[in-house]
Amino acid sequence: MTAYAKMTPQERREEYAALAKKFEDLKALGLKLNMARGKPGKAQLDMVSDIFTLMQKPEDYVSDGIDVRNYGETAGLPAAKRLFAEILDCKPEQVFAGGNSSLQLMYDTISKAYTHGLLHSQRPWCREEKVKWLCPAPGYDRHFKVTESFGFELITIPMTEEGPDMDAVEEAVKDSAVKGIWCVPKYSNPEGVIYSEKTIRRMAALKPAAPDFTIMWDNAYCIHELEGDYVPFPDIISLCAEAGNPDMVFEFASTSKVTLPGSGISCFATSEANLAYMTKLLSIQVISFDKVNQQRHVLYLKDKAHTLELMKRHAAVLAPKFRAVLDTLDREVAPTETASWRHPKGGYFISLNAMPGTAKRTLALCKEAGVTMTGAGATFPYGKDPQDSNIRIAPSLPPVEELQQAAEVFCTCLKMAALEKLGV
């Protein structure tokens, strides 16, 4: 196979005809496959459903003397705080243990900044002339949408091999209208990049013009290795404190991809001053999050070591799925030199850069053949990829055999779109 760009027009026409035939054959299968969202597959759900055998003995209802079944403890069970603190390598007194959704805690943080202001805000952000927000891209569409929904101006920060381009970040924060940045520091969504220690230290040492500049540190994949052992990761909270920015970061995590999506527990971790401020605001909103589910998780996960063992079992289910997609890409697309992609070591996604101007077309073809993908552009602010190139592949949901078919469809569509772009 020759690189498409080096083919003669005649070769390209022949290649396209062969692909179009294959596309019709695949379409005829009437597939209905989904690689759109980072949903765990049924095997992973079944693996952890023994969590429901807990909470049946009277002694299970009591944690540190608290009856977990009654109202109270807005900031969460002490035992849940300890569990998250051990996993994130911070202090229990820096942790707020919440409900089933870390996205909700992130939204609440932004929403309260907007309605009431954060600890160091001069005024609620709804009273600011303009609020700007830094979005390392490709990034997570749901992050971008939260800040977009409050009318913030989203500023794209390029991603590098080591995380966000820190030169660009340091320059941007000189503008006092820039109030924060979204980060997925370990196995970034979608690229699977682990921020380098240098990037993290520069992030912690930022000197933003805005006194209430906030790093939204979504450590969604903090223990989500796909292969090998747990990779230790710096504690951003103490690094910020060391750099003289104790209140500049909110870290988020959840068990959505440890136990059950939508029925796990979540947390934010931050300075004790931030925690006291936010707990006061949150106590107007909720009497307590679901402490029974917090206790269920404490009993099930036990501690970090035990949780990491479970994560290896998740990896054993996930790794073959990632391999199925990556092997197909390596075999079918690499020789054509029409796209590049990463081989992530953790997280839930494969990020692929198609030939500029072909991402939307590729996904339209996929849809025609019954394969649903994350919308093209979703990984960029406002859902607009200026290059129309980045595609997020989520291999976690379908079983391996379906995934192989889906990857086959995807590669066929990707190559057809590339040939159309080159001219056939």
Next chain:
Amino acid sequence: MTAYAKMTPQERREEYAALAKKFEDLKALGLKLNMARGKPGKAQLDMVSDIFTLMQKPEDYVSDGIDVRNYGETAGLPAAKRLFAEILDCKPEQVFAGGNSSLQLMYDTISKAYTHGLLHSQRPWCREEKVKWLCPAPGYDRHFKVTESFGFELITIPMTEEGPDMDAVEEAVKDSAVKGIWCVPKYSNPEGVIYSEKTIRRMAALKPAAPDFTIMWDNAYCIHELEGDYVPFPDIISLCAEAGNPDMVFEFASTSKVTLPGSGISCFATSEANLAYMTKLLSIQVISFDKVNQQRHVLYLKDKAHTLELMKRHAAVLAPKFRAVLDTLDREVAPTETASWRHPKGGYFISLNAMPGTAKRTLALCKEAGVTMTGAGATFPYGKDPQDSNIRIAPSLPPVEELQQAAEVFCTCLKMAALEKLGV
């Protein structure tokens, strides 16, 4: 016993000396009792803890074809919507089934009105010159605090035997800055008043100047009878629609006092147009609420009839607690003619009006004797009871024997405060 007001100064001094002696004796017992919040007692929690035996068979994980363990269904499981719709006598398609806290759903509604506006808002409420809010009082402190926290001006509406004074409400809504009203329509917090059908119809037929005026209809005690059978209650959503105000009401309910406080499920019910609008806004904030817990509740509660049977078992635990307090009040305080109170037929509270100017003093004495009560004034906007008279008694948490002691302490303190006011 003579009414205190008719006693001679000498008789009052003797009575006060006897009470002061009793007070010291009670204090010496070193009590630590709590009648502050509407928390269910341990017997109620134990009664429903068999809910944890559910969700263990693979077929339990699937509801209407949805794997409840995975992401998805922002507006909740169809089965949970059906359950709430049957209980509230509305339509399933009018129901959003949420997480463990109806307070959170109420807060979210107000917060989204503030940040984004409601369906018929001309602008987000944070862009309004001024927002005013109607607070029938005595009422629920957490309601008042939500609207206070957004800087709304709280306007007190007097409560009557039939609910909020509708003459006052109809007059108030002529002001376009008045954006809404808090209501607890059945067994109101704290008075236990059931809004009359006339009140409800006048509420549904309001013609407010503000196009986005909103009735926050917190049906917290919709099936919470203390004695006798379930009392049917009109569906506010269809009444509003009939009166030409289809989008004027959000109704709220939860299972916090049906199954477990803080680990139940909640909902809001509203017009389909409102539901679509709010679901779109909420989908930025959360992927899904805890559907496993929704399914657990569907399996446990089954339907309205089965839920009402459970509520009778709760009533059997609660009724003796209410009787213990009411009997003590009737015996100890009634003859002194220093306070008045209601004998509620449902809900979680007894509302008492002490002699004006004595509520704070009464509760300070209670605290001294080891009995914690809801703060004086809490039932009024800004926590300020202009009469310093209303006291909310929450008899649900302590066991009956402790409650009898607590009631004894309370009556002693109430009478001492009255005598101090009258002059001793």
